[in-house]
Amino acid sequence: MAENTRPLSFTLAQQQHATGSKVTVEPDAKTNETKVPKERGMSSAHSQRFRQQDSADRRLQESTSSAPAQDVAERSTEQSILQVTPKQSLHDLYTKRDKAEAHIQSLKSRNTVLTSSAEHLKEQISNQYEAIRKMLNTDEKATLELIDIEKRVALGKLQKIIKEWTSNLEQINKSIRATQKFIDQEENQVQIQDQDSKTLSSQATEIKLTEYGYSKKIENEVQAVKIDEVRFQKLSKLIRNISTNLYSQLQRKTFLLEYSPVILDIASAHKNMLVSKDLTSMSVANEPLNVPESPLRFDKVCNVLAAKGLMRGKHYWEVYVKPSAQWCIGIAYGSIERKGKHKSTKLGRNRQSWCIELKANQLLAWHNDRNVNCSMKPSKLEKVGVYVDYEKGLAAFYDADGMKLIQEFSSITSSLFDRMHHHFTEPIYPAFRLFPFVVGSTHSDKLEICKLES
Numbered sequence: 001m002a003e004n005t006r007p008l009s010f011t012l013a014q015q016q017h018a019t020g021s022k023v024t025v026e027p028d029a030k031t032n033e034t035k036v037p038k039e040r041g042m043s044s045a046h047s048q049r050f051r052q053q054d055s056a057d058r059r060l061q062e063s064t065s066s067a068p069a070q071d072v073a074e075r076s077t078e079q080s081i082l083q084v085t086p087k088q089s090l091h092d093l094y095t096k097r098d099k100a101e102a103h104i105q106s107l108k109s110r111n112t113v114l115t116s117s118a119e120h121l122k123e124q125i126s127n128q129y130e131a132i133r134k135m136l137n138t139d140e141k142a143t144l145e146l147i148d149i150e151k152r153v154a155l156g157k158l159q160k161i162i163k164e165w166t167s168n169l170e171q172i173n174k175s176i177r178a179t180q181k182f183i184d185q186e187e188n189q190v191q192i193q194d195q196d197s198k199t200l201s202s203q204a205t206e207i208k209l210t211e212y213g214y215s216k217k218i219e220n221e222v223q224a225v226k227i228d229e230v231r232f233q234k235l236s237k238l239i240r241n242i243s244t245n246l247y248s249q250l251q252r253k254t255f256l257l258e259y260s261p262v263i264l265d266i267a268s269a270h271k272n273m274l275v276s277k278d279l280t281s282m283s284v285a286n287e288p289l290n291v292p293e294s295p296l297r298f299d300k301v302c303n304v305l306a307a308k309g310l311m312r313g314k315h316y317w318e319v320y321v322k323p324s325a326q327w328c329i330g331i332a333y334g335s336i337e338r339k340g341k342h343k344s345t346k347l348g349r350n351r352q353s354w355c356i357e358l359k360a361n362q363l364l365a366w367h368n369d370r371n372v373n374c375s376m377k378p379s380k381l382e383k384v385g386v387y388v389d390y391e392k393g394l395a396a397f398y399d400a401d402g403m404k405l406i407q408e409f410s411s412i413t414s415s416l417f418d419r420m421h422h423h424f425t426e427p428i429y430p431a432f433r434l435f436p437f438v439v440g441s442t443h444s445d446k447l448e449i450c451k452l453e454s
Contacts, residue, residue, distance in 0.1 A: 309427030330355025393423030
């Protein structure tokens with residue numbers, strides 16, 4: 001490096017030696033740079049070579065001016081590395097090993113804690129199920145005991161009637177024997193015949209009277225001797241309903257674990273959409289509300305979206321729909337059109353939204369401007385449950401009371417709506433639509449997002 005950074009005086013001396021002329025070096029007052037005057041006898045070619053050499057030396061000095069600082073930094077780093085002794089390096093390695101071992105032990109301890117926690121939760125839930133089973137077993141025994149009591153009462157009545165009929169049968173058999181005896185002896189003595197005739201006539205009269213009395217009781221006795229089947233059929237129906245509800249609740253509990261509270265975004269609500277203060281219910285106002293303009297606001301369709309988008313995981317929420325005769329519940333991308341009244345702004349009429357809609361007493365499922373008829377009777381629908389599995393591209397709508405599936409949007413049903421869209425590509429927002437207030441209507445449509453406890 002020292003050979004390339006020769007001083008200017010050395011270069012000029014070389015030039016003087018080569019040309020045999022004397023060169024005087026003077027500093028320039030303005031630039032503080034070295035000024036080399038030309039001799040009168042110097043040739044133009046030699047003068048040009050001199051200026052080129054001078055320029056090259058200056059560029060070399062500028063290019064190498066930062067090199068010493070870099071060299072110093074590199075040498076400092078090398079020295080610091082060389083200063084670490086093998087003992088210090090070994091000590092550092094031991095320290096790292098101790099930390100790694102401690103971390104592994106911590107992970108193993110965490111494994112023990114997780115296993116213990118899981119076993120505790122399993123025991124806790126098993127105890128709860130066992131309590132349910134005990135309660136069901138107790139109720140089953142009590143219900144079956146009711147049937148046994150009813151049976152014992154009926155059998156007691158039956159035994160009493162059988163006893164009465166057995167006594168009557170003995171009387172009849174007694175009369176038969178007396179009559180047979182009379183027939184056998186009727187050819188004997190006349191005196192005996194007259195005497196027995198009176199007795200037989202009396203017995204025959206008693207038999208007729210007895211038969212007549214019992215024959216009137218037969219129909220009433222048959223009706224009385226039975227179990228109250230109507231009562232127990234009603235009980236059987238109640239148990240069946242409990243079983244159905246229990247199954248529904250057991251299925252619903254899985255969804256409740258994925259419960260996601262939903263609040264409305266008033267900035268997206270149409271000016272005729274009246275949103276409650278707690279942002280969980282909506283209704284249609286008779287007159288437009290005084291609300292600021294916003295690029296997020298639907299200006300022609302009575303839509304409103306939730307404030308928070310869903311972009312991963314599983315989610316569930318419920319909407320109370322009973323007070324409303326016309327409504328639309330679904331999900332939508334945040335990119336759905338907000339302005340205008342064309343299909344791109346209406347839920348289910350585009351690829352950006354999925355919904356079920358009740359209108360004109362007809363319940364339909366919509367996506368990509370295609371619809372299918374839902375089998376659920378709208379009159380029985382009070383709460384709608386919405387379940388979303390983002391990763392699976394699944395959106396499902398349920399009757400939240402009986403957990404009966406109303407409609408599912410997934411890869412399985414994609415051919416009904418859109419072959420190309422069976423997964424979500426953007427954050428999705430719970431979406432709602434009500435229809436404009438009709439003059440003369442006797443009710444006001446309203447939707448309410450339910451507060452659930454998981």
